Amino acid sequence: MIRREGFIIFEVSRVIGDIHPFEVGGRRFLLSVTTGALVEVDEEAWDLVQRLKDGEDVAGHPCLAELAELVAEGVFSQGEEELWIRTAREARGRSVVKALCLNVAHSCNMRCRYCFAAEGTYRGERAVMSREVGRRAVDFLIEASGARRNLEIDFFGGEPLLNMAVVREVVDYARARGEETGKRFRFTLTTNGLLLDEETTRYLAENMDNVVLSLDGRPEVNDRMRPLPDGSGSYDRVVDRLLSLIRRRGDRSYYVRGTFTRHNLDFAADVLHLSSLGFKNISVEPAIGSGRDWSLREEDLPRVLREYEELAVEMASRGGDFEFFHFQIDLERGPCLGKRLKGCGAGTEYLAVTPAGELYPCHQFVGEAEFLLGDVFDGIHRMDLVRKFSDADLYQKRGCPDCPVRFYCGGGCYANAYARHGDITHPDELGCALHRRRVECALYLQAALRERG
Numbered sequence: 001m002i003r004r005e006g007f008i009i010f011e012v013s014r015v016i017g018d019i020h021p022f023e024v025g026g027r028r029f030l031l032s033v034t035t036g037a038l039v040e041v042d043e044e045a046w047d048l049v050q051r052l053k054d055g056e057d058v059a060g061h062p063c064l065a066e067l068a069e070l071v072a073e074g075v076f077s078q079g080e081e082e083l084w085i086r087t088a089r090e091a092r093g094r095s096v097v098k099a100l101c102l103n104v105a106h107s108c109n110m111r112c113r114y115c116f117a118a119e120g121t122y123r124g125e126r127a128v129m130s131r132e133v134g135r136r137a138v139d140f141l142i143e144a145s146g147a148r149r150n151l152e153i154d155f156f157g158g159e160p161l162l163n164m165a166v167v168r169e170v171v172d173y174a175r176a177r178g179e180e181t182g183k184r185f186r187f188t189l190t191t192n193g194l195l196l197d198e199e200t201t202r203y204l205a206e207n208m209d210n211v212v213l214s215l216d217g218r219p220e221v222n223d224r225m226r227p228l229p230d231g232s233g234s235y236d237r238v239v240d241r242l243l244s245l246i247r248r249r250g251d252r253s254y255y256v257r258g259t260f261t262r263h264n265l266d267f268a269a270d271v272l273h274l275s276s277l278g279f280k281n282i283s284v285e286p287a288i289g290s291g292r293d294w295s296l297r298e299e300d301l302p303r304v305l306r307e308y309e310e311l312a313v314e315m316a317s318r319g320g321d322f323e324f325f326h327f328q329i330d331l332e333r334g335p336c337l338g339k340r341l342k343g344c345g346a347g348t349e350y351l352a353v354t355p356a357g358e359l360y361p362c363h364q365f366v367g368e369a370e371f372l373l374g375d376v377f378d379g380i381h382r383m384d385l386v387r388k389f390s391d392a393d394l395y396q397k398r399g400c401p402d403c404p405v406r407f408y409c410g411g412g413c414y415a416n417a418y419a420r421h422g423d424i425t426h427p428d429e430l431g432c433a434l435h436r437r438r439v440e441c442a443l444y445l446q447a448a449l450r451e452r453g
Contacts, residue, residue, distance in 0.1 A: 008068040009058060015076045016052045020404035024444035025313045030076075031443060033404050037075045038443055095348040095390060097144035098151055100137055101363045102353050104129040104166050105158035109194050110234060112226045114259055114287045114294055120158030122354075122367035128163040129355040133376065134170040137353045140376040142181055151178075154188045156352075156363055161195040164203075171207055188212065190257075192226075193238035196245060205248035213242045216258040217270020217284070224263060225294065243278060255325065258284040261294035265303045268311040275322045283325035286434060288416055296430060305437045312441035316448035326435075327442040329408065343410025347373075347389025361389055364415035389414065389424070398426045405439040 020031040028046045030039045041049070045063040052058055070076055106127045108120030120126075138153070145151055153174060155167050167189065174185045189204060190212040196204075204211055215238065216222040223233025246254050256279040260267035267284055274282050286304070289295045296304065312327060344350060347361035351373065359373040359380060360366045374380040394400035394411035403409070412427040412435065420428040 008064055011071050012064065012067050013052060015071055016049070018076050019049060019053075021046065021049050021053070022440045022443075024309055024441055025316065025448070027444060027447075029440075029443060029447070031404065031440075032076045033407070035075065035077055036407070038447065039070065039075065040447060095345065096146040096148055097141060097349060097351060098148050099154065099345075099350045100141050100152075100353055101154045101156050101350070102129065102134065102137055102160075102170065103156050103158065103355060103363060103366060104134065104160045104170075105162040106355050107162055108158045108192075109162065109229070110159070110192050110226060111229050114225055114261060114289065114292075116288065116364055117158065117366070124367060127355040129166050129353075131166055131169045133353070133355065133357040134166045135173050136357060136376045138170060138174045138177055140379070142177060142183055144379075145183070149182060150184050150186070152186045152188065154190070156190050159192055159195070160189055161191050161200060164195075164200060168203070186210070190214065192234070193241045193245070194234070196238075196241040201241070201245050201248055204245060205250075205252070208252075210253040210255070211245065211249070213245065213254065213256045214258070215239065215242060215256050215274065216260070217264070217267065218273045221260075221264045221270055222258075225259065225261060239277065246279065253281070255281045255283050258282075259287050260284050261287040262296055262300050263294055265300055266307065267304075268307050268314065271311055271324060272314065280322045281325075282322060286431070288419060288428075288431075290420070298430065301430065301433055304434060308434075308437050308441045312445045316445055319452055320445070320449045326438040327445050329439070329442045329446060341393045341395075341410060343394075343412065344414075346414050347386060361385075362415060364413075365418075368418075392425050396425055399429070399432065400427065403432065403436070405436050408439045409435055 018033050018035075020033055022029055022031065028041050028043070030041055030049060031037070045067065048058060048061050048063045048067060051061070058064060103122075106117075106121050106124060108115075108117075111119055141151055141153070153170065155170075160167060171187055174187075177183070178185050186209040187207065188210040189208050191204075192214045214226070215235070216226055219233065219235040222235045226234050228234055228237070242256065256274055258267075258270060258274065260270065264270060271282055271284050286296050287294055308326075311324065315322075315324065315327070342348075344362070346365075350362060352360045352363040352366055353376060354360070354366055357376040359375055360368070360371055361373065365371040371385065373382045373385055380386060392411065392414070394406050394409070397411045397417075400406050400409075400411050412431055414424040416428040416431050417424050417426050420426075420430075
């Protein structure tokens with residue numbers, strides 16, 4: 001029995017690095033980093049895992065045999081890590097472009113204080129995309145997509161409704177070219193809602209596969225950070241227009257997308273406010289940047305992490321009557337291997353196009369001269385930069401190989417990493433801490449909702 005007990009300790013110790021213990025809502029869970037298995041445990045089993053993590057002697061622990069059974073069944077395992085590494089290496093340089101973000105307007109009718117695009121102009125002159133550039137962008141995407149059939153075009157800005165004629169032109173042209181080439185296009189548009197009249201609302205409801213609607217939450221929170229050019233608040237001007245659009249869309253996809261800053265660290269109240277208005281698909285993102293009065297700081301982290309937990313617990317108590325973007329995790333299928341390893345695909349599968357037709361790795365890199373890849377007329381001429389993004393999977397990023405939620409992340413946002421450290425392979429540590437807690441809360445919420453049936 002002593003030899004058997006020693007064998008159990010050896011087997012369990014071998015995989016303890018695969019086990020990520022966490023607590024949410026007074027409940028304790030063990031997550032297998034590589035298999036994705038989630039196990040809820042009691043205090044006694046939690047004690048065993050903590051002692052194993054600390055390298056303590058656990059011979060004779062009452063939960064040891066039970067944990068060993070989970071190891072034997074493959075619930076916890078480090079063997080799959082080799083598959084992930086091999087897949088990451090094989091995937092480098094094999095991507096094709098499948099999505100474009102068209103900045104159809106480098107101009108905006110709002111003056112959001114946290115805007116990374118500098119009032120929509122990306123630190124340049126105000127401009128709108130021409131029909132010629134829009135059509136050529138469609139042709140470039142078709143040419144660069146290889147054999148891939150399903151493609152996506154996102155209309156962005158500034159405020160894309162300032163150039164609605166080109167939005168319509170691109171949609172019509174893409175559909176026609178899709179018929180000719182066997183490609184299928186999905187369209188997404190992000191708007192602040194100020195220009196949503198009856199005709200535009202109808203058009204977006206019928207023609208966009210997804211819409212992203214900007215609203216930060218409670219009126220006072222929204223109006224502090226999202227004023228109009230004259231300094232007045234925007235909440236009362238847009239909220240009814242946004243609600244009208246989602247009602248018109250029926251069951252078609254949408255997200256109302258807010259931003260929280262250190263001025264509203266109680267952002268769960270803003271999420272719940274948006275839910276109370278009737279929005280069912282909600283995303284509230286942390287403001288990026290540094291040195292500003294609204295920027296999240298290291299000392300804000302404990303409060304923000306608690307806020308995510310409180311939001312998850314509240315959503316569980318309500319039976320999940322709305323969706324929160326960062327708590328959406330598919331435990332059975334989930335994202336493909338490539339997305340788990342590389343994230344959003346910026347710089348390889350996803351590119352941004354300026355009004356002049358210039359190509360950048362994503363919309364947040366627009367205006368950064370060192371990230372100019374080429375243009376839609378002559379194609380990509382900075383293949384060295386494309387390779388840099390292609391190679392930047394999570395095994396090439398600082399801290400990612402040891403992160404317990406790495407396969408729910410893909411290595412984080414390249415733009416945030418560059419903004420914080422000047423290096424796309426050095427993730428923003430603050431953002432990593434936020435994402436780690438969001439994943440834990442998402443897993444807790446999944447478990448709680450499944451119990452409710």
